[in-house]
Amino acid sequence: MSDAAHTAMWERLDLDIEAHDALLAVLGKFYGDIYLAQEGRLKGAEYLDFVLSEVHGLRIKELQDAKAAGKKIVGTFCVFVPEELTLAAGAVQVGLCAGAKAGTELAETLVPRNTCDLIKSFIGFKLARICPYTESCDLIVGETTCDGKKKAYEAFGEHVPMHVMEVPQCKAPCDRTLFRAELVRYKEALEQLTGQTITAEALAEATKVVNAKRRALQRLAALRAAEPAPISGRDALLVNQISFYDDPVRFTAKINELCDEIEARITKGQGVAPAKTPRLLLAGCPMAVPNWKLPYLIESSGAVIVGEESCIGARNTRDCTDETPGNLDAMLDALCDRYMKIDCACFTPNTERLDNIAAMARDLKADGVIHYGLLFCQPYAHEAMKVGKAMDAAGIPYLSIETDYGMEDAGQLKTRVEAFVETLA
Amino acid sequence: MSDAAHTAMWERLDLDIEAHDALLAVLGKFYGDIYLAQEGRLKGAEYLDFVLSEVHGLRIKELQDAKAAGKKIVGTFCVFVPEELTLAAGAVQVGLCAGAKAGTELAETLVPRNTCDLIKSFIGFKLARICPYTESCDLIVGETTCDGKKKAYEAFGEHVPMHVMEVPQCKAPCDRTLFRAELVRYKEALEQLTGQTITAEALAEATKVVNAKRRALQRLAALRAAEPAPISGRDALLVNQISFYDDPVRFTAKINELCDEIEARITKGQGVAPAKTPRLLLAGCPMAVPNWKLPYLIESSGAVIVGEESCIGARNTRDCTDETPGNLDAMLDALCDRYMKIDCACFTPNTERLDNIAAMARDLKADGVIHYGLLFCQPYAHEAMKVGKAMDAAGIPYLSIETDYGMEDAGQLKTRVEAFVETLA
Structure with missing residues (x-):
């Protein structure tokens, strides 16, 4: 993929091209210093280098191609969002940019200064228009795992299409019931988004x-x-x-x-x-x-x-996740069991x-x-x-x-x- | 109640008498400057002045007398703890000291420095042994209303008898179900504590x-x-x-x-x-x-x-809380409705x-x-x-x-x- 094709794609995503170029330049330099300078690296690391070099390029092109073919893109920030359901709905699940200082001043117009950098980062990336993942998303799924994210999603949701999953705070039977209901609610949100019913076969x-x-x-x-x-x-x-x-x-x-x-x-x-x-x-x-x-x-x-x-x-x-259950309800139970184990x-x-x-x-x-x-x-x-x-x-x-x-x-x-x-x- | 009787009571509660005396001196000075210096105050404010002047004295004596008569004392920090249930179990519910800097260095051995002063305060009061309320409690009820308190109660629970109520994070039907279950769990904890069954009559x-x-x-x-x-x-x-x-x-x-x-x-x-x-x-x-x-x-x-x-x-x-329901289940529903309205x-x-x-x-x-x-x-x-x-x-x-x-x-x-x-x- 040529530089011009990349740039044209980013323009279609309405990225701030200048700011995004600057981000990629810093990222490339940082990656070179921290990764490429290592000695005795595995040959298989070439895959990592390639993915990283095209993380805003070819991978975004793939997402755009998937969208053109009718697929939906779902962005997440948390391991509680069940990729099993997302894939079963025929959608693609991706993590969103949240690991670098970007757009901090803009982010601080939406969330308090005393907020962790991960949260400020994903908001900053969005407001500064430099995350092609966020801009590719048809739905962004948040969760209530901490006060910071829980409340930040309220403000973030004014800028992106959001679905927030409630993650309970204890692991008693009533918590499991709540999270089980949230899995069903997420399943329904995906079905609405994709127009595709999640079947037992697809989930398996x-x-x-x-x-x-x-x-x-x-x-x-x-x-x-x-x-x-x-x-x-x-x-x-x-x-x-x-x-x-x-x-x-x-x-x-x-x-x-x-x-x-x-x-x-x-x-x-x-x-x-x-x-x-x-x-x-x-x-x-x-x-x-x-x-x-x-x-x-x-x-x-x-x-x-x-x-x-x-x-x-x-x-x-x-x-x-247990792969043995034979029907959809039992599969959702298995998903619930698996996710409620997270420490x-x-x-x-x-x-x-x-x-x-x-x-x-x-x-x-x-x-x-x-x-x-x-x-x-x-x-x-x-x-x-x-x-x-x-x-x-x-x-x-x-x-x-x-x-x-x-x-x-x-x-x-x-x-x-x-x-x-x-x-x- | 004489000063000597106060002190003897505080000694029985194992307070740090010297630190507690210092606290009361500061509190008295502060109250004088902020409250007693007001002009044109209501006559009824005498009640406020009296309660405050005896907040660590006569009121604690009352709690001790209640304990001697077989009643249990339940301490809380949050408006989600239903006083209706506490009273229905024949127990006394009181708020705990949490409004002043006290024992901060001790508190920071249990919770992070970047914790709000309210949390550091209740932990500091306990560790410094200067809160006669905390020391009078047979049970302290926490809740999961914020990350800070939720995690602080884990550490606090190593020093006091704790019951933590889960407060959900949304207001959907599954959240109401969860909080309804937590009300029942609190009711059972109270019944276990007091040896008294909560009846419909008592709750009404x-x-x-x-x-x-x-x-x-x-x-x-x-x-x-x-x-x-x-x-x-x-x-x-x-x-x-x-x-x-x-x-x-x-x-x-x-x-x-x-x-x-x-x-x-x-x-x-x-x-x-x-x-x-x-x-x-x-x-x-x-x-x-x-x-x-x-x-x-x-x-x-x-x-x-x-x-x-x-x-x-x-x-x-x-x-x-709706006073019309006629049986215990309906009363618990009414309690749930009332508490789930809190903004x-x-x-x-x-x-x-x-x-x-x-x-x-x-x-x-x-x-x-x-x-x-x-x-x-x-x-x-x-x-x-x-x-x-x-x-x-x-x-x-x-x-x-x-x-x-x-x-x-x-x-x-x-x-x-x-x-x-x-x-x-």
Whole structure:
């Protein structure tokens, strides 16, 4: 696809071409520094590089082609939005831009200053007209997982077509009933949007597609238990990030190829970092593209990241949906069961998350845990304190970091991370 | 009650006597400056002064006497906890200390620094052992109305006996079903606590008691439409604050007496401020005792407050519970209906709040609206922006203030309030 064709497409999407060009230039530079400069990368990373280089290009062209063929595009920000239903309705589900500072001043006309950068980002991307995903969407699905998003969607909904799913706050039977009703309401919204009835056959097929993607990501996650670490945390994070953007069938095939290569590498005892490199588990808030600041700081401080305990990581891929139910009602029950297992900080209590982190640290042979909290994210800020106590009790070294999308604190963070890594060596 | 008897009681409650004495000294000074220094106060304010002077004394003695007689004490922080059920179980419901900076450093060992002062306050009061209410409680009832409280109760629950009610985030039928189930769960928790079954008769009687309190507060609220304003905003706020602490039957009688006096004053055309004094509606976050900073700043800037659109104000008193249902199930339905009407910022959407504010401003003949947001309270920070737009559209002058329990910003706030009031004169 030529530059001119790209630009013509972005113009049709009514992007601010100048601002968007500037964004892509920064993104390209950032990607080069953080990703392309890595040594000993896997061959399969070429897929990641290609997807990233065309994330606003060819992938958007595919979405436009799908729209021209009558398909609908559904944008999301959260792992509670069931891709199984979206695909079963013949629609395409994509994540939306939320990982970089953009349009902050505009965003602050809609949401308070003391709002986390992820929320300000998706609003800023929309108001500044620089996210081709948002502009391609026929529907954007929000959820009530935190006060910030819940209330931001009220303002955001004045600018985009929104559907908000209610996610309950506890896991009692009445909560399950509520979320089950919300799944039906989402199903109906999709049917209205697409004009297509969601059948048991379509949902069974879609569930297989989404589960296959999860299994590929689970396979990758498990391989990272190898010593030395066979893939950098940055690349593994990127795989998880791309899982929200790329076509799920193509993505699954590519990640399984990548896993084949990793297995061969493990057999040969090869890795991306020398043996005895301190291994870290990164836990906490999701890191949307291109929020690579902390992983880069960690991996340029003499450590390697071996797992991501976050929504863009294990929280999204740990559980598959039961594929055995034979009718639609039972399938919706299975979906409800699967999504109600998510150990999101929106739940009270959410003690299973503490167990999951300890299990991940053990299984991945992590030498320590770094908790990443996004400034003004209250649910994960509270849990960071609980995780710290749980790690203390388990004897696992722990560092809690709170930061945002700015680069002002990079030097200070690096000093803290280096000091932590030194204690592990 | 003698000072020695007070102290002996506080010692039995295991309060930190020295820290508690210091707190009472500050509170007394603060009350003198803000309340007793007012001119032309109502005679009925003597009741308020007395309750406040004995808020940690005689009222606590009453609670201890009730406990000795086998009654249970239930502490709350939120208008979603149904006092009807608490009273029907033969228990006493009281609000807990949450309106002053206390034990902040201790609180920050349990909750993040970026937590609102209301939450830090109730945790700090507990950890510093200076709230005789918290120490008198047999059960403390929390709710999931915001991320901050929802997650803070997890940590708080390690220090006090907690029951957390889930408040849903929308107002669809499945949300009503969830809250109905939570009412039953609370009823069962009360029955377990008190060993007393909640009967239809007891609930009918309790509903009458609570409704009578609401009607007295509604009566007071309506009288404030008079010009000149017949009661200061500070005193009216104090009435609402005391409604959470004092015995409901005594309180109702005293407030009705106060209203009689106000009616007589209105007949004579008397008020607390000269005619033409700018009249303001205060909207937003709750102000727990002794959070009188902003009302004092406003009323010492040449304005008078004529209404409180907050949980310690109209949000708690606007609706009564239907007293007509004849059986327990129908009564629980009626309770559910009443509580699901609350226009809390925890709901999405919550557009009825905008209508309620505009209606209050009109009915109370307010010249402007000041929105009070507590720093780090995300739900009300979002709504402050929406209220601002709604007031602009309605042509009502509007000022949004975000502050905390500290006094550092008092000068700056006064300057802003004075400038706002000048535009109204």
